[in-house]
Amino acid sequence: MRSLLVIHSHADPASEQADIIPSWQIEPEHLLESNGYLPLPCRDESEFKQLIHNADAAVLNIPVGTISMWSNRLEQTRAIPLLWWCSAISAQSSTEACEADATVDGILLPTMVAHELNWALHFSAKRFFERQHWQSERKQLTARLEERKWIDMAKGILGEVNGIPEAAAYDLLRKKAMNERKRIVDVAIAIVKAHQMLKA
Structure with missing residues (x-):
């Protein structure tokens, strides 16, 4: 897993409070790039449709409540592992937000060091393939x-x-x-x- 599509939401509260939190904590691109991964930033539908075919996984830098919508959209276009970027702002969400019917294969945190990131991506890929197998058997x-x-x-x-x-x-x-x-x-x-x- 080398190329990661990074989907940003316009409604992400982190983007509105960029002056409060250092930018390296807001954007997943910094963490990925500094650890040898190729981030493919995406901020709208047209970029998403072009970039998804070059991505090994998707990192969702979006509010928890919109994960379900994006996971469905990605699944219809191309099935790839989905990871949620838990930014400093997102981490402060209420536990009710976590009850959303959202399918993700892993979580990335801004504070992760190289080996934590590598393991998170490894286990996310494994979970994705298990999920795909289970869905196929269910169908x-x-x-x-x-x-x-x-x-x-x-x-x-x-x-x-x-x-x-x-x-x-x-x-x-x-x-x-x-x-x-x-x-x-x-x-x-x-x-x-x-x-x-x-x-x-």
């Missing part, structure tokens, strides 16, 4: 449950129409799928939809 499981629902409905229809038990209805469904060289779920969907149209 597959959801798809299988949906397919099972259609197949069960089709078995019920075939059993009722032909006056046969469920096991025989499943065999009939499977044979029809093999004869038509289609997936069993596609045949099941067609049967259920045809039956619904006839009953309408």
Whole structure:
């Protein structure tokens, strides 16, 4: 992980109080650059769409409440590890702000030294790949449950129409799928939809 897209929010209170806190504590670019990483600063939508394809991860320098919006936006464009920049101002947020439904793989702090930053990025990448794997498994499981629902409905229809038990209805469904060289779920969907149209 070398190139990091740094997303800044216009609404970040840290940017409004730059005269109170030294700039090196506000901007993540300083920490990243001084430790050999290539920060890619981004302040608007057009920059984000151009830079995301060159980034290995994204650092969100934004209020906690907007993390969810940005994580969804990033996920739709390109899935990469997401880290939240906990600035001195953000760290003073109430604990209620932390209850936001926000997906991040790690947190970076302005006070981190080189080895802490490296470990944070390493574990964030690991967490990201675990999250991606879990999401993929969840999608597959959801798809299988949906397919099972259609197949069960089709078995019920075939059993009722032909006056046969469920096991025989499943065999009939499977044979029809093999004869038509289609997936069993596609045949099941067609049967259920045809039956619904006839009953309408």
